[in-house]
Amino acid sequence: MYLGMPESDFPDIRGLHLFAEMSDEHFLALMRGSYVQNFPPQIQLIEEGDPSDFLHIVLSGSVELFSSWNHRETSMATVRPVSTFILAASVRDAPYLMSARTLEKSRIALIPSQDVRAVFDIDAHFARAIVTELAQCYRSVVKNTKDLKLRTSLERLANYLLRQQKRENGASEFDLPIEKRLLASFLGMTPENLSRAFKSLKSYGIHVSGNHIKILDQEDLEKFARPSALIDDFRS
Amino acid sequence: MYLGMPESDFPDIRGLHLFAEMSDEHFLALMRGSYVQNFPPQIQLIEEGDPSDFLHIVLSGSVELFSSWNHRETSMATVRPVSTFILAASVRDAPYLMSARTLEKSRIALIPSQDVRAVFDIDAHFARAIVTELAQCYRSVVKNTKDLKLRTSLERLANYLLRQQKRENGASEFDLPIEKRLLASFLGMTPENLSRAFKSLKSYGIHVSGNHIKILDQEDLEKFARPSALIDDFRS
DNA sequence: CGTCCTTTTGAACATTGTCAAACACTGTGG
Protein backbone atom coordinates (compact mmCIF):
# COMPACT_ATOMS: atom_id res chain seq x y z
CA MET A 1 0.00 0.00 0.00
CA TYR A 2 1.23 3.44 -1.02
CA LEU A 3 1.63 5.78 1.95
CA GLY A 4 1.78 9.56 2.00
CA MET A 5 -0.10 12.21 0.07
CA PRO A 6 1.67 13.65 -3.01
CA GLU A 7 1.84 17.42 -2.69
CA SER A 8 0.50 17.75 -6.21
CA ASP A 9 -2.88 16.70 -4.86
CA PHE A 10 -2.93 19.39 -2.17
CA PRO A 11 -4.47 22.18 -4.28
CA ASP A 12 -7.50 20.10 -5.33
CA ILE A 13 -8.27 19.17 -1.76
CA ARG A 14 -7.50 22.61 -0.38
CA GLY A 15 -9.97 23.98 -2.93
CA LEU A 16 -12.88 22.15 -1.35
CA HIS A 17 -15.12 24.24 0.88
CA LEU A 18 -14.33 21.77 3.61
CA PHE A 19 -10.61 22.60 3.67
CA ALA A 20 -10.49 26.09 2.21
CA GLU A 21 -10.60 28.18 5.37
CA MET A 22 -8.54 26.15 7.81
CA SER A 23 -5.00 27.09 8.86
CA ASP A 24 -2.04 25.81 6.85
CA GLU A 25 -0.72 24.08 9.90
CA HIS A 26 -3.87 22.07 10.46
CA PHE A 27 -4.27 21.33 6.78
CA LEU A 28 -0.77 19.91 6.65
CA ALA A 29 -1.43 17.92 9.80
CA LEU A 30 -4.40 16.33 8.07
CA MET A 31 -2.43 15.63 4.92
CA ARG A 32 0.41 14.02 6.84
CA GLY A 33 -1.61 10.99 7.80
CA SER A 34 -3.45 10.79 4.50
CA TYR A 35 -2.71 9.01 1.29
CA VAL A 36 -3.94 8.70 -2.26
CA GLN A 37 -4.70 5.62 -4.28
CA ASN A 38 -5.69 4.86 -7.86
CA PHE A 39 -8.41 2.32 -8.42
CA PRO A 40 -9.65 0.55 -11.53
CA PRO A 41 -13.40 0.62 -12.34
CA GLN A 42 -15.87 -1.46 -10.39
CA ILE A 43 -13.72 -1.79 -7.29
CA GLN A 44 -15.56 -1.84 -4.01
CA LEU A 45 -13.97 0.75 -1.74
CA ILE A 46 -16.29 0.43 1.21
CA GLU A 47 -18.65 -2.21 2.51
CA GLU A 48 -21.59 -0.97 4.54
CA GLY A 49 -21.26 -1.96 8.16
CA ASP A 50 -17.48 -1.59 8.20
CA PRO A 51 -15.92 0.83 10.70
CA SER A 52 -15.35 4.26 9.21
CA ASP A 53 -11.59 4.58 9.38
CA PHE A 54 -11.21 7.13 6.61
CA LEU A 55 -12.88 10.13 5.16
CA HIS A 56 -12.77 9.63 1.38
CA ILE A 57 -12.31 12.24 -1.32
CA VAL A 58 -12.85 11.62 -5.03
CA LEU A 59 -10.07 13.44 -6.88
CA SER A 60 -10.91 12.04 -10.32
CA GLY A 61 -13.23 9.44 -11.77
CA SER A 62 -16.52 8.73 -10.03
CA VAL A 63 -17.86 6.66 -7.18
CA GLU A 64 -21.26 5.10 -6.59
CA LEU A 65 -22.75 4.91 -3.12
CA PHE A 66 -25.19 2.04 -2.77
CA SER A 67 -26.93 -0.06 -0.16
CA SER A 68 -28.12 -3.61 0.09
CA TRP A 69 -30.68 -5.56 2.06
CA ASN A 70 -31.99 -9.04 1.63
CA HIS A 71 -30.29 -9.55 -1.76
CA ARG A 72 -31.69 -6.30 -3.06
CA GLU A 73 -29.50 -3.35 -3.91
CA THR A 74 -30.18 0.31 -4.55
CA SER A 75 -28.07 3.21 -5.70
CA MET A 76 -28.02 6.06 -3.19
CA ALA A 77 -25.83 8.64 -4.96
CA THR A 78 -23.00 9.19 -7.39
CA VAL A 79 -20.01 11.16 -6.15
CA ARG A 80 -18.00 13.21 -8.64
CA PRO A 81 -14.72 15.14 -8.27
CA VAL A 82 -13.80 16.95 -6.23
CA SER A 83 -15.89 15.99 -3.23
CA THR A 84 -15.92 13.95 -0.07
CA PHE A 85 -18.12 11.10 0.93
CA ILE A 86 -19.17 9.35 4.14
CA LEU A 87 -18.38 12.41 6.21
CA ALA A 88 -21.15 11.59 8.69
CA ALA A 89 -19.75 8.16 9.54
CA SER A 90 -16.28 9.69 10.06
CA VAL A 91 -17.63 12.36 12.35
CA ARG A 92 -19.63 9.95 14.45
CA ASP A 93 -17.05 7.17 14.35
CA ALA A 94 -19.91 4.85 13.40
CA PRO A 95 -20.16 2.09 10.79
CA TYR A 96 -20.70 3.10 7.16
CA LEU A 97 -24.36 3.02 6.18
CA MET A 98 -23.57 2.76 2.47
CA SER A 99 -21.15 0.81 0.35
CA ALA A 100 -19.01 2.48 -2.29
CA ARG A 101 -17.56 1.30 -5.57
CA THR A 102 -15.68 3.06 -8.34
CA LEU A 103 -17.62 3.52 -11.57
CA GLU A 104 -14.53 4.39 -13.58
CA LYS A 105 -10.81 4.48 -13.02
CA SER A 106 -10.61 6.80 -10.02
CA ARG A 107 -8.18 8.57 -7.80
CA ILE A 108 -9.21 8.59 -4.16
CA ALA A 109 -7.72 10.39 -1.17
CA LEU A 110 -8.09 8.86 2.27
CA ILE A 111 -7.89 10.92 5.44
CA PRO A 112 -7.92 9.07 8.76
CA SER A 113 -11.25 9.76 10.49
CA GLN A 114 -9.60 10.26 13.84
CA ASP A 115 -7.44 13.04 12.38
CA VAL A 116 -10.59 14.69 11.03
CA ARG A 117 -12.15 14.60 14.47
CA ALA A 118 -8.96 15.80 16.15
CA VAL A 119 -8.51 18.79 13.85
CA PHE A 120 -12.21 19.57 14.14
CA ASP A 121 -11.68 20.20 17.84
CA ILE A 122 -8.80 22.63 17.42
CA ASP A 123 -9.67 24.48 14.20
CA ALA A 124 -12.87 26.52 14.34
CA HIS A 125 -12.86 27.21 10.60
CA PHE A 126 -12.64 23.54 9.81
CA ALA A 127 -15.40 22.84 12.34
CA ARG A 128 -17.59 25.43 10.68
CA ALA A 129 -16.91 23.95 7.25
CA ILE A 130 -17.72 20.43 8.40
CA VAL A 131 -20.99 21.42 9.95
CA THR A 132 -21.96 23.36 6.84
CA GLU A 133 -21.09 20.43 4.61
CA LEU A 134 -22.95 17.98 6.82
CA ALA A 135 -26.03 20.18 6.89
CA GLN A 136 -25.84 20.30 3.11
CA CYS A 137 -25.65 16.50 2.89
CA TYR A 138 -28.56 16.17 5.27
CA ARG A 139 -30.67 18.51 3.21
CA SER A 140 -29.83 16.58 0.04
CA VAL A 141 -31.09 13.36 1.54
CA VAL A 142 -34.25 15.03 2.79
CA LYS A 143 -34.90 16.38 -0.71
CA ASN A 144 -34.33 12.90 -2.10
CA THR A 145 -36.87 11.47 0.36
CA LYS A 146 -39.43 14.06 -0.69
CA ASP A 147 -38.75 13.19 -4.33
CA LEU A 148 -39.32 9.50 -3.60
CA LYS A 149 -42.43 9.87 -1.48
CA LEU A 150 -44.24 12.71 -3.19
CA ARG A 151 -43.69 11.84 -6.85
CA THR A 152 -44.41 8.99 -9.22
CA SER A 153 -41.50 7.45 -11.09
CA LEU A 154 -42.44 9.39 -14.21
CA GLU A 155 -42.38 12.66 -12.30
CA ARG A 156 -39.05 11.76 -10.72
CA LEU A 157 -37.54 11.10 -14.11
CA ALA A 158 -38.91 14.33 -15.57
CA ASN A 159 -37.50 16.33 -12.68
CA TYR A 160 -34.21 14.48 -12.84
CA LEU A 161 -33.87 15.54 -16.47
CA LEU A 162 -34.59 19.15 -15.56
CA ARG A 163 -32.00 19.06 -12.77
CA GLN A 164 -29.46 17.53 -15.11
CA GLN A 165 -30.22 20.19 -17.66
CA LYS A 166 -29.54 22.87 -15.06
CA ARG A 167 -26.20 21.28 -14.27
CA GLU A 168 -25.41 21.57 -17.97
CA ASN A 169 -26.18 25.29 -17.76
CA GLY A 170 -29.61 24.93 -19.27
CA ALA A 171 -28.58 23.34 -22.57
CA SER A 172 -31.52 21.73 -24.35
CA GLU A 173 -29.35 18.73 -25.22
CA PHE A 174 -27.04 16.76 -22.98
CA ASP A 175 -25.76 13.29 -22.19
CA LEU A 176 -26.82 11.27 -19.18
CA PRO A 177 -23.78 11.08 -16.90
CA ILE A 178 -24.53 7.54 -15.76
CA GLU A 179 -25.83 4.26 -17.14
CA LYS A 180 -29.59 3.97 -17.39
CA ARG A 181 -29.51 0.88 -15.19
CA LEU A 182 -27.90 2.94 -12.46
CA LEU A 183 -30.21 5.88 -13.01
CA ALA A 184 -33.18 3.57 -12.66
CA SER A 185 -31.89 2.32 -9.33
CA PHE A 186 -31.15 5.84 -8.14
CA LEU A 187 -34.68 6.94 -9.06
CA GLY A 188 -36.12 3.94 -7.28
CA MET A 189 -37.37 1.89 -10.21
CA THR A 190 -36.40 -1.01 -12.44
CA PRO A 191 -34.52 -0.56 -15.73
CA GLU A 192 -37.60 -1.82 -17.58
CA ASN A 193 -39.74 0.78 -15.91
CA LEU A 194 -37.23 3.51 -16.69
CA SER A 195 -37.21 2.51 -20.32
CA ARG A 196 -40.98 2.86 -20.44
CA ALA A 197 -40.86 6.11 -18.54
CA PHE A 198 -38.57 7.60 -21.18
CA LYS A 199 -41.06 6.51 -23.78
CA SER A 200 -43.92 8.15 -21.91
CA LEU A 201 -41.97 11.42 -21.73
CA LYS A 202 -41.91 11.56 -25.53
CA SER A 203 -45.35 13.14 -25.33
CA TYR A 204 -43.84 15.97 -23.27
CA GLY A 205 -41.16 16.67 -25.85
CA ILE A 206 -38.30 14.48 -24.66
CA HIS A 207 -36.20 12.74 -27.28
CA VAL A 208 -33.84 9.97 -26.22
CA SER A 209 -31.20 8.22 -28.26
CA GLY A 210 -28.76 6.11 -26.31
CA ASN A 211 -27.73 8.31 -23.43
CA HIS A 212 -28.27 11.54 -25.36
CA ILE A 213 -31.26 13.62 -24.27
CA LYS A 214 -33.01 16.40 -26.17
CA ILE A 215 -35.59 18.59 -24.51
CA LEU A 216 -37.76 19.74 -27.40
CA ASP A 217 -40.47 21.48 -25.40
CA GLN A 218 -39.09 22.99 -22.22
CA GLU A 219 -42.37 24.57 -21.16
CA ASP A 220 -44.40 21.41 -21.62
CA LEU A 221 -41.90 19.35 -19.65
CA GLU A 222 -41.82 21.85 -16.79
CA LYS A 223 -45.59 22.01 -16.74
CA PHE A 224 -45.64 18.27 -16.21
CA ALA A 225 -42.66 18.00 -13.87
CA ARG A 226 -43.47 20.98 -11.64
CA PRO A 227 -39.93 21.29 -10.27
CA SER A 228 -39.67 22.79 -6.81
CA ALA A 229 -36.82 24.71 -5.21
CA LEU A 230 -37.41 22.70 -2.03
CA ILE A 231 -36.79 19.39 -3.78
CA ASP A 232 -34.76 20.04 -6.90
CA ASP A 233 -32.31 22.81 -6.06
CA PHE A 234 -28.99 21.10 -5.59
CA ARG A 235 -27.48 24.11 -3.81
CA SER A 236 -28.82 25.57 -0.52
CA MET B 1 -45.82 37.21 22.02
CA TYR B 2 -44.17 36.03 25.22
CA LEU B 3 -40.48 36.91 25.35
CA GLY B 4 -37.74 35.37 27.47
CA MET B 5 -37.03 31.82 28.52
CA PRO B 6 -38.31 30.79 31.99
CA GLU B 7 -35.42 29.43 34.01
CA SER B 8 -37.52 26.40 34.92
CA ASP B 9 -37.03 25.18 31.35
CA PHE B 10 -33.23 25.42 31.51
CA PRO B 11 -32.59 21.93 32.94
CA ASP B 12 -34.53 20.12 30.21
CA ILE B 13 -32.64 21.93 27.49
CA ARG B 14 -29.30 21.70 29.24
CA GLY B 15 -29.87 17.95 29.46
CA LEU B 16 -29.84 17.55 25.69
CA HIS B 17 -26.61 16.23 24.22
CA LEU B 18 -26.55 19.37 22.15
CA PHE B 19 -26.23 21.69 25.16
CA ALA B 20 -24.76 19.42 27.82
CA GLU B 21 -21.06 20.14 27.39
CA MET B 22 -20.98 23.84 26.57
CA SER B 23 -19.89 26.50 29.04
CA ASP B 24 -22.46 28.09 31.35
CA GLU B 25 -21.68 31.46 29.91
CA HIS B 26 -22.46 30.40 26.36
CA PHE B 27 -25.52 28.45 27.41
CA LEU B 28 -26.92 31.51 29.14
CA ALA B 29 -26.08 33.63 26.12
CA LEU B 30 -28.17 31.28 24.00
CA MET B 31 -31.03 31.30 26.47
CA ARG B 32 -31.08 35.07 26.68
CA GLY B 33 -32.41 35.50 23.15
CA SER B 34 -34.70 32.49 23.32
CA TYR B 35 -38.27 32.06 24.37
CA VAL B 36 -40.84 29.39 25.03
CA GLN B 37 -44.37 29.11 23.76
CA ASN B 38 -47.31 26.79 24.37
CA PHE B 39 -49.28 25.68 21.36
CA PRO B 40 -52.60 23.88 21.01
CA PRO B 41 -52.80 20.73 18.84
CA GLN B 42 -52.71 20.95 15.06
CA ILE B 43 -50.99 24.31 14.91
CA GLN B 44 -48.59 24.82 12.05
CA LEU B 45 -45.30 26.05 13.48
CA ILE B 46 -43.28 26.14 10.32
CA GLU B 47 -44.05 26.34 6.62
CA GLU B 48 -41.50 24.77 4.29
CA GLY B 49 -39.72 27.43 2.28
CA ASP B 50 -39.76 29.98 5.09
CA PRO B 51 -36.43 31.40 6.32
CA SER B 52 -35.06 29.45 9.29
CA ASP B 53 -35.03 32.09 11.98
CA PHE B 54 -35.18 29.72 14.94
CA LEU B 55 -33.90 26.41 16.09
CA HIS B 56 -36.89 24.66 17.67
CA ILE B 57 -36.94 22.37 20.68
CA VAL B 58 -39.91 20.24 21.72
CA LEU B 59 -40.12 20.42 25.51
CA SER B 60 -43.43 18.57 25.80
CA GLY B 61 -46.11 17.27 23.44
CA SER B 62 -45.12 16.18 19.95
CA VAL B 63 -44.51 17.70 16.55
CA GLU B 64 -44.93 16.29 13.07
CA LEU B 65 -42.54 17.19 10.29
CA PHE B 66 -44.13 16.90 6.87
CA SER B 67 -43.66 18.02 3.30
CA SER B 68 -45.93 18.86 0.42
CA TRP B 69 -45.73 18.98 -3.34
CA ASN B 70 -48.39 19.34 -5.95
CA HIS B 71 -51.26 18.95 -3.46
CA ARG B 72 -49.73 15.79 -2.04
CA GLU B 73 -48.40 15.59 1.50
CA THR B 74 -46.17 13.14 3.30
CA SER B 75 -45.09 12.73 6.88
CA MET B 76 -41.32 12.88 7.29
CA ALA B 77 -40.88 12.34 11.03
CA THR B 78 -42.42 12.80 14.45
CA VAL B 79 -40.40 14.73 17.01
CA ARG B 80 -40.83 13.91 20.70
CA PRO B 81 -39.47 15.59 23.85
CA VAL B 82 -36.86 16.55 24.49
CA SER B 83 -35.27 17.11 21.12
CA THR B 84 -34.54 19.71 18.52
CA PHE B 85 -35.70 19.95 14.96
CA ILE B 86 -34.63 21.74 11.77
CA LEU B 87 -31.07 22.06 13.00
CA ALA B 88 -29.68 21.81 9.46
CA ALA B 89 -31.66 24.78 8.18
CA SER B 90 -30.51 26.85 11.16
CA VAL B 91 -26.90 25.93 10.60
CA ARG B 92 -26.98 26.75 6.91
CA ASP B 93 -29.27 29.75 7.25
CA ALA B 94 -31.33 28.22 4.45
CA PRO B 95 -35.10 27.85 4.01
CA TYR B 96 -36.85 25.05 5.87
CA LEU B 97 -37.29 21.94 3.75
CA MET B 98 -40.11 20.60 5.90
CA SER B 99 -43.19 22.04 7.54
CA ALA B 100 -44.02 21.38 11.18
CA ARG B 101 -47.26 21.16 13.12
CA THR B 102 -48.09 20.20 16.67
CA LEU B 103 -49.83 16.86 17.10
CA GLU B 104 -50.88 17.58 20.66
CA LYS B 105 -50.73 20.49 23.05
CA SER B 106 -47.00 21.25 23.00
CA ARG B 107 -44.41 23.42 24.63
CA ILE B 108 -41.78 24.63 22.19
CA ALA B 109 -38.55 26.53 22.79
CA LEU B 110 -37.22 28.81 20.09
CA ILE B 111 -33.58 29.77 19.85
CA PRO B 112 -32.58 32.36 17.26
CA SER B 113 -30.60 30.63 14.52
CA GLN B 114 -28.03 33.39 14.35
CA ASP B 115 -27.26 32.91 18.05
CA VAL B 116 -26.75 29.20 17.40
CA ARG B 117 -24.30 30.00 14.64
CA ALA B 118 -22.53 32.63 16.72
CA VAL B 119 -22.05 30.39 19.74
CA PHE B 120 -20.98 27.55 17.46
CA ASP B 121 -17.98 29.66 16.42
CA ILE B 122 -16.81 30.41 19.95
CA ASP B 123 -17.65 27.22 21.86
CA ALA B 124 -15.82 24.10 20.69
CA HIS B 125 -17.93 21.78 22.81
CA PHE B 126 -21.12 23.15 21.35
CA ALA B 127 -19.64 22.86 17.87
CA ARG B 128 -18.75 19.25 18.54
CA ALA B 129 -22.25 18.53 19.81
CA ILE B 130 -23.91 20.16 16.81
CA VAL B 131 -21.83 18.24 14.32
CA THR B 132 -22.53 14.98 16.16
CA GLU B 133 -26.23 15.69 16.24
CA LEU B 134 -26.30 16.65 12.56
CA ALA B 135 -24.41 13.52 11.58
CA GLN B 136 -26.96 11.55 13.56
CA CYS B 137 -29.85 13.25 11.74
CA TYR B 138 -28.18 12.62 8.41
CA ARG B 139 -27.76 8.96 9.18
CA SER B 140 -31.40 8.68 10.22
CA VAL B 141 -32.56 10.02 6.89
CA VAL B 142 -30.22 7.71 5.01
CA LYS B 143 -31.63 4.75 6.93
CA ASN B 144 -35.12 5.92 6.08
CA THR B 145 -34.23 6.09 2.40
CA LYS B 146 -32.89 2.55 2.52
CA ASP B 147 -36.08 1.43 4.23
CA LEU B 148 -38.16 3.06 1.49
CA LYS B 149 -36.16 1.83 -1.47
CA LEU B 150 -35.17 -1.64 -0.38
CA ARG B 151 -38.37 -2.86 1.25
CA THR B 152 -41.99 -3.40 0.34
CA SER B 153 -44.63 -1.66 2.40
CA LEU B 154 -45.35 -4.88 4.28
CA GLU B 155 -41.68 -5.25 5.20
CA ARG B 156 -41.51 -1.61 6.26
CA LEU B 157 -44.46 -2.08 8.57
CA ALA B 158 -43.05 -5.28 10.06
CA ASN B 159 -39.73 -3.59 10.76
CA TYR B 160 -41.44 -0.51 12.12
CA LEU B 161 -43.24 -2.70 14.64
CA LEU B 162 -39.96 -4.32 15.67
CA ARG B 163 -38.31 -0.92 16.11
CA GLN B 164 -41.23 0.31 18.14
CA GLN B 165 -41.04 -2.80 20.26
CA LYS B 166 -37.37 -2.08 20.96
CA ARG B 167 -38.23 1.45 22.04
CA GLU B 168 -40.66 -0.15 24.51
CA ASN B 169 -37.79 -2.23 25.87
CA GLY B 170 -38.79 -5.34 24.02
CA ALA B 171 -42.30 -5.69 25.43
CA SER B 172 -44.44 -8.03 23.39
CA GLU B 173 -47.39 -5.63 23.68
CA PHE B 174 -47.42 -1.89 23.14
CA ASP B 175 -49.47 0.99 21.76
CA LEU B 176 -48.75 2.76 18.51
CA PRO B 177 -47.56 6.25 19.42
CA ILE B 178 -49.26 7.90 16.43
CA GLU B 179 -52.46 7.65 14.43
CA LYS B 180 -52.52 4.97 11.77
CA ARG B 181 -53.23 7.56 9.12
CA LEU B 182 -49.99 9.30 10.06
CA LEU B 183 -48.07 6.07 10.30
CA ALA B 184 -49.21 5.14 6.81
CA SER B 185 -47.91 8.42 5.45
CA PHE B 186 -44.63 8.05 7.32
CA LEU B 187 -44.18 4.55 5.90
CA GLY B 188 -44.97 5.80 2.41
CA MET B 189 -48.36 4.23 1.82
CA THR B 190 -52.07 4.98 1.97
CA PRO B 191 -54.19 4.33 5.09
CA GLU B 192 -56.10 1.67 3.16
CA ASN B 193 -52.90 -0.09 2.30
CA LEU B 194 -51.70 0.07 5.90
CA SER B 195 -54.94 -1.44 7.11
CA ARG B 196 -54.46 -4.35 4.72
CA ALA B 197 -50.82 -4.66 5.66
CA PHE B 198 -51.77 -5.10 9.33
CA LYS B 199 -54.15 -7.83 8.25
CA SER B 200 -51.43 -9.57 6.26
CA LEU B 201 -49.14 -9.52 9.28
CA LYS B 202 -51.66 -11.60 11.22
CA SER B 203 -50.12 -14.66 9.61
CA TYR B 204 -46.79 -13.70 11.19
CA GLY B 205 -48.29 -13.49 14.66
CA ILE B 206 -49.27 -9.83 14.89
CA HIS B 207 -52.51 -8.99 16.65
CA VAL B 208 -53.96 -5.51 16.28
CA SER B 209 -56.84 -3.96 18.14
CA GLY B 210 -57.21 -0.22 17.78
CA ASN B 211 -53.73 1.10 18.32
CA HIS B 212 -52.71 -1.74 20.59
CA ILE B 213 -50.22 -4.21 19.11
CA LYS B 214 -49.39 -7.72 20.31
CA ILE B 215 -46.46 -9.64 18.93
CA LEU B 216 -47.45 -13.27 19.42
CA ASP B 217 -44.61 -14.89 17.53
CA GLN B 218 -41.44 -12.85 17.79
CA GLU B 219 -39.32 -15.32 15.86
CA ASP B 220 -41.72 -15.62 12.98
CA LEU B 221 -42.03 -11.85 12.64
CA GLU B 222 -38.27 -11.35 12.69
CA LYS B 223 -37.80 -14.08 10.14
CA PHE B 224 -40.10 -12.18 7.83
CA ALA B 225 -38.93 -8.66 8.64
CA ARG B 226 -35.20 -9.35 8.65
CA PRO B 227 -34.32 -6.20 10.62
CA SER B 228 -30.86 -4.80 9.97
CA ALA B 229 -28.63 -2.75 12.23
CA LEU B 230 -27.82 -0.55 9.24
CA ILE B 231 -31.46 0.41 8.70
CA ASP B 232 -33.31 -0.14 11.93
CA ASP B 233 -30.98 0.84 14.75
CA PHE B 234 -32.14 4.23 15.92
CA ARG B 235 -28.89 4.92 17.72
CA SER B 236 -25.45 5.12 16.04
C1' DC C 1 -77.89 10.66 20.55
C1' DG C 2 -75.83 12.65 16.69
C1' DT C 3 -71.63 14.47 14.44
C1' DC C 4 -67.10 14.19 12.91
C1' DC C 5 -63.22 11.75 11.92
C1' DT C 6 -60.57 7.61 11.50
C1' DT C 7 -60.34 3.00 10.14
C1' DT C 8 -61.79 -0.85 7.52
C1' DT C 9 -63.64 -3.23 3.50
C1' DG C 10 -64.68 -4.17 -1.30
C1' DA C 11 -64.14 -3.54 -6.13
C1' DA C 12 -62.01 -1.43 -9.95
C1' DC C 13 -58.02 0.57 -11.52
C1' DA C 14 -53.21 2.25 -12.07
C1' DT C 15 -48.59 1.63 -11.39
C1' DT C 16 -44.70 -0.89 -10.97
C1' DG C 17 -42.14 -5.23 -10.94
C1' DT C 18 -40.94 -9.88 -12.94
C1' DC C 19 -39.71 -12.93 -16.43
C1' DA C 20 -38.34 -14.18 -20.96
C1' DA C 21 -36.81 -12.91 -25.19
C1' DA C 22 -35.08 -9.86 -28.67
C1' DC C 23 -32.04 -6.22 -29.70
C1' DA C 24 -28.00 -3.10 -29.51
C1' DC C 25 -23.55 -2.00 -28.28
C1' DT C 26 -18.66 -3.04 -26.96
C1' DG C 27 -14.67 -5.23 -26.95
C1' DT C 28 -12.06 -9.78 -27.85
C1' DG C 29 -9.87 -13.11 -30.36
C1' DG C 30 -9.62 -15.71 -34.47
Place this chain on the structure above:
DNA sequence: CCACAGTGTTTGACAATGTTCAAAAGGACG
Protein backbone atom coordinates in the same frame (compact mmCIF):
# COMPACT_ATOMS: atom_id res chain seq x y z
C1' DC D 1 -12.72 -8.02 -40.81
C1' DC D 2 -15.98 -10.94 -38.78
C1' DA D 3 -17.91 -14.03 -35.36
C1' DC D 4 -18.70 -14.13 -30.69
C1' DA D 5 -19.47 -13.38 -25.88
C1' DG D 6 -20.82 -10.30 -22.48
C1' DT D 7 -23.44 -6.63 -20.97
C1' DG D 8 -26.91 -3.17 -21.06
C1' DT D 9 -31.39 -1.85 -23.07
C1' DT D 10 -35.90 -2.52 -24.88
C1' DT D 11 -40.27 -4.99 -25.57
C1' DG D 12 -44.24 -7.83 -24.52
C1' DA D 13 -47.08 -10.59 -21.55
C1' DC D 14 -48.16 -11.23 -17.04
C1' DA D 15 -48.10 -10.89 -11.86
C1' DA D 16 -47.69 -8.31 -7.81
C1' DT D 17 -48.21 -4.25 -5.44
C1' DG D 18 -50.27 -0.16 -4.35
C1' DT D 19 -53.99 3.49 -5.17
C1' DT D 20 -58.59 5.32 -5.76
C1' DC D 21 -63.26 5.66 -4.86
C1' DA D 22 -67.31 4.62 -2.40
C1' DA D 23 -69.38 2.93 1.46
C1' DA D 24 -69.76 0.87 5.91
C1' DA D 25 -68.12 0.31 10.57
C1' DG D 26 -66.02 1.93 14.68
C1' DG D 27 -64.58 5.60 18.21
C1' DA D 28 -64.27 10.08 20.37
C1' DC D 29 -66.68 13.81 22.07
C1' DG D 30 -69.96 17.28 22.63
